[in-house]
Amino acid sequence: MTAVVTAEPPGAPASARLVTVRLARGWVSGRVDRRAVVVTLGLVAATAGVFVWSLAVGDYPVPVGRVVGTLLGDDTGGDGFIVRSIRLPRGITALEVGAAFGLSGAVFQRLVRNPLASPDVVGINSGAALVACWVVIIAHGSTAQVAGGAIAGATAAALALYLLAYRRGVSSYRIVLVGIGLTAILTALTNYLFTQAAIYEAQRAFLWLTGSLNGRGWDHVRPVSIALVVLVPVTLGLSRQLRLLEMGDDLSRALGGRVDATRGALLVSGALLAATGTAAAGPVAFVALAAPQIARRLVGGRTLALVPAAVCGALLLVAADLVGRRLLAPTELPVGVVTGVVGAPYLLYLLARSNRLGSGG
Numbered sequence: 001m002t003a004v005v006t007a008e009p010p011g012a013p014a015s016a017r018l019v020t021v022r023l024a025r026g027w028v029s030g031r032v033d034r035r036a037v038v039v040t041l042g043l044v045a046a047t048a049g050v051f052v053w054s055l056a057v058g059d060y061p062v063p064v065g066r067v068v069g070t071l072l073g074d075d076t077g078g079d080g081f082i083v084r085s086i087r088l089p090r091g092i093t094a095l096e097v098g099a100a101f102g103l104s105g106a107v108f109q110r111l112v113r114n115p116l117a118s119p120d121v122v123g124i125n126s127g128a129a130l131v132a133c134w135v136v137i138i139a140h141g142s143t144a145q146v147a148g149g150a151i152a153g154a155t156a157a158a159l160a161l162y163l164l165a166y167r168r169g170v171s172s173y174r175i176v177l178v179g180i181g182l183t184a185i186l187t188a189l190t191n192y193l194f195t196q197a198a199i200y201e202a203q204r205a206f207l208w209l210t211g212s213l214n215g216r217g218w219d220h221v222r223p224v225s226i227a228l229v230v231l232v233p234v235t236l237g238l239s240r241q242l243r244l245l246e247m248g249d250d251l252s253r254a255l256g257g258r259v260d261a262t263r264g265a266l267l268v269s270g271a272l273l274a275a276t277g278t279a280a281a282g283p284v285a286f287v288a289l290a291a292p293q294i295a296r297r298l299v300g301g302r303t304l305a306l307v308p309a310a311v312c313g314a315l316l317l318v319a320a321d322l323v324g325r326r327l328l329a330p331t332e333l334p335v336g337v338v339t340g341v342v343g344a345p346y347l348l349y350l351l352a353r354s355n356r357l358g359s360g361g
Contacts, residue, residue: 035299043295043298051095058326066083096314099228101313104273106295115293121180128279131150146208165177214334231269238265287339295309320335
């Protein structure tokens, strides 16, 4: 006999309230999807190709073969310094920041069940921007202090989002509404800081707000790497519970899920991922919004697509940085400008598609 769990959402027909544990557990188990694996491998290959290309081009071009040889440890010739000391740390920072944004965006979109939800929209990046700008404009802090301020601001914004949205539990609908209001408040406070800034501090803060990878070195790579080593396994470990949450709160509780605790943990995890990327490169726009949607369409929407979203985010940011460096060379565009130019039309497309479907998802 098949064990049965009865979940009773209001207004549901009797047939819809009978859900077998066998089917539910099979859906939650997260079995490997072959298409997702193939898509992920394809994205990894594309990311590796763009990454190597980005190391090869510049004011001092290096043949691709020499780039690969240098990465494999060939120290002959004079290209090693250009590749390993100047371009490689910037490229690795782009990979890591893009992956952090992509994974964070995927967590928020699946948690809220809305393709328009991302750290940009629900106030996480705005919290990071407010505190980082305060450090620059008021405290005249160092680069490391700005990064620390961004992490603190994003974490505080996530906590405020959870507390303000909590009302006998936290619903996805309230997270979006509270997040939009929180973004408006934090953005207004950031704008006020600019009215108090001297020209030099305002310029420095505005460049950081735009999002840039210029001048990134190994001192930026190390902290981001450490953060990702901790946060990525934690987030992927929580993804099993994320599948339960997508089945609805009533059924999640019936199957033994800790709905509020899991939602809070995922919210913190996603916020810390966004904070990590923001601290290293500024609040780069639209990567967290677009990467999960692209990945989900590539895998067919049948899986959570968290890993493909992370790889897709890395690919988007490395490609955007390459375009920013070479499009108007020798003038360099901040990577946030490139992602904004590409991401804004994509956001309009998502809005138009949601309107045609008559829903937010």
